[in-house]
Amino acid sequence: MTEPVSVEEFTSWLRQFAAIIHENARLLTELDSAIGDADHGVNMDRGMKAVVGVLDGQEFEQPEALFKKVGMTLVSTVGGASGPLYGTFFLRLGGAMQGLEKVSAEQLGRALRAGVEGIVSRGKAEVGDKTMVDAWSPALDAYDAAVGDGLAAALNAAATAAAQGRDESTALVARKGRASYLGERSANHQDPGATSTTMLLESAATALS
Amino acid sequence: MKKLINDPADVVKDSLLGVEAAHPDHVRVDHANKIIYRKDAPKQGKVGLISGGGSGHEPMHGGFVGLGMLDAACAGEVFTSPVPDQMMEATTKVDGGAGVLHIVKNYTGDVMNFEMAAELAAADSGIEVKSVVTDDDVAVQDSLYTAGRRGVGVTVLLEKIVGAAAEEGRSLQEVADLAAKVNAQGRSMGMALTSCVTPASGTPTFDLADDEMEVGIGIHGEPGRKRLPMASAHDVAALLVDPIVSDLPYGQGDSVIAFVNGMGGTPLIELYIMYQEVAQLLDKAGITVARSLVGNYITSLEMAGCSVTLLKADDEMVRLWDAPVNTPGLRWGA
Numbered sequence: 129m130t131e132p133v134s135v136e137e138f139t140s141w142l143r144q145f146a147a148i149i150h151e152n153a154r155l156l157t158e159l160d161s162a163i164g165d166a167d168h169g170v171n172m173d174r175g176m177k178a179v180v181g182v183l184d185g186q187e188f189e190q191p192e193a194l195f196k197k198v199g200m201t202l203v204s205t206v207g208g209a210s211g212p213l214y215g216t217f218f219l220r221l222g223g224a225m226q227g228l229e230k231v232s233a234e235q236l237g238r239a240l241r242a243g244v245e246g247i248v249s250r251g252k253a254e255v256g257d258k259t260m261v262d263a264w265s266p267a268l269d270a271y272d273a274a275v276g277d278g279l280a281a282a283l284n285a286a287a288t289a290a291a292q293g294r295d296e297s298t299a300l301v302a303r304k305g306r307a308s309y310l311g312e313r314s315a316n317h318q319d320p321g322a323t324s325t326t327m328l329l330e331s332a333a334t335a336l337s
Numbered sequence: 338m339k340k341l342i343n344d345p346a347d348v349v350k351d352s353l354l355g356v357e358a359a360h361p362d363h364v365r366v367d368h369a370n371k372i373i374y375r376k377d378a379p380k381q382g383k384v385g386l387i388s389g390g391g392s393g394h395e396p397m398h399g400g401f402v403g404l405g406m407l408d409a410a411c412a413g414e415v416f417t418s419p420v421p422d423q424m425m426e427a428t429t430k431v432d433g434g435a436g437v438l439h440i441v442k443n444y445t446g447d448v449m450n451f452e453m454a455a456e457l458a459a460a461d462s463g464i465e466v467k468s469v470v471t472d473d474d475v476a477v478q479d480s481l482y483t484a485g486r487r488g489v490g491v492t493v494l495l496e497k498i499v500g501a502a503a504e505e506g507r508s509l510q511e512v513a514d515l516a517a518k519v520n521a522q523g524r525s526m527g528m529a530l531t532s533c534v535t536p537a538s539g540t541p542t543f544d545l546a547d548d549e550m551e552v553g554i555g556i557h558g559e560p561g562r563k564r565l566p567m568a569s570a571h572d573v574a575a576l577l578v579d580p581i582v583s584d585l586p587y588g589q590g591d592s593v594i595a596f597v598n599g600m601g602g603t604p605l606i607e608l609y610i611m612y613q614e615v616a617q618l619l620d621k622a623g624i625t626v627a628r629s630l631v632g633n634y635i636t637s638l639e640m641a642g643c644s645v646t647l648l649k650a651d652d653e654m655v656r657l658w659d660a661p662v663n664t665p666g667l668r669w670g671a
Contacts, residue, residue, distance in 0.1 A: 165416045167537070306484070306557070311562060
């Protein structure tokens with residue numbers, strides 16, 4: 129059995145994600161300039177810097193309050209489609225942790241699923257549309273399949289599955305988001321949203337395991 | 338790429354300072370929230386009209402704030418939707434008790450952020466908000482399976498016509514219905530001769546050879562539907578007008594407002610050459626041009642190229658088009 133996750137550990141996950149986004153901001157923007165509008169890295173970097181600013185200035189007692197604040201911060205600072213999508217994800221993630229001091233591996237799995245349901249209802253994308261959902265969906269399934277072996281196993285499986293989903297969506301023609309305007313020409317480009325989602329899960333696997 | 342800027346991170350902030358300094362007779366600027374709003378807002382009893390979107394499309398939307406058009410415009414980062422906080426603040430600023438209409442271009446980010454703003458505004462302030470989403474771009478064909486058609490040129494015409502209706506004191510429902518009608522009767526198609534360079538990235542958003550053009554572009558520097566060898570104004574006009582005319586469809590006896598828009602980097606002399614080609618094609622199809630608009634109104638930074646928008650206009654729409662407007666970007670009769 130793994131120890132349940134505390135607010136402090138979630139905070140270090142968010143800081144790691146912010147650092148990875150910052151390091152890869154140019155890569156994300158380059159991916160976006162091929163099939164979108166060349167702003168995903170810049171926007172996510174601005175949003176996660178604002179999140180780090182919040183973490184520096186405020187202590188959170190419970191995961192729910194932490195993630196809701198993160199969600200609102202991203203909604204208010206990122207803009208584009210990523211702001212509402214990642215913002216909604218963290219708002220729902222926090223909502224699913226209501227009343228919890230610490231979060232077990234099973235509870236985190238359910239909260240992640242609630243977060244992704246928020247992304248799907250906000251963005252109306254399905255698996256195969258070449259969006260971040262192509263990374264999220266297999267990641268949730270892999271998490272659930274491995275959660276019996278503990279949190280580290282579940283998060284590692286989720287990160288690996290997200291990367292695989294991201295890579296498999298590269299060949300697809302986009303049907304949602306700005307890349308969909310390119311039609312066939314969007315095929316064989318890596319999706320920036322699926323890429324940042326994979327980074328979020330990889331940083332979770334490192335920070336929470 | 339050379340640009341007349343200071344710090345790339347300050348492009349939107351600095352340009353809003355310029356708007357405020359240049360147009361004190363028309364607008365005020367809320368710098369913290371990056372909102373341009375009418376100097377006399379809120380107008381009691383008048384439906385408030387708000388639009389917004391990424392920056393880089395000037396004069397849209399901030400240049401259309403003033404008498405007979407918008408009450409407020411929210412400026413996002415370059416090519417990035419503004420955030421719900423801005424739209425909520427703008428909604429509060431312009432509500433004169435008759436409700437607020439959000440005019441949203443159909444881009445995924447804009448739609449989601451305005452949706453969140455409308456949800457939050459309804460929950461927090463009780464201000465009645467309606468939305469119209471423009472989606473006039475015929476370059477996007479299989480809209481059933483995509484994010485749908487983009488909102489482009491018709492947005493400018495809609496802001497003018499609906500702005501006149503709001504100025505006359507019509508109700509929120511009437512204004513929203515008119516907005517939906519204008520959107521339904523308008524179609525656009527655009528093309529680019531060059532890409533454009535966002536200040537943050539410093540490099541062109543796509544590569545285009547000297548002898549090529551992109552057909553079916555949007556307004557955010559995204560590449561178009563297809564790449565073709567460069568052609569004459571005569572041939573390009575047909576590439577843009579034919580898919581528009583066959584889409585609605587427009588036909589013999591229809592009356593339209595014809596709008597030839599520059600993408601930012603094409604001189605007016607070329608836009609007028611395009612306009613006369615467009616006018617000839619419409620004449621051949623038996624379509625009457627009731628009014629025209631030629632110039633750079635919905636741009637994509639320094640992109641060279643143009644778009645064509647046709648709006649099937651009845652007498653009432655033409656009357657509202659002719660009504661006084663006094664904004665930094667569009668002015669007549671006032």
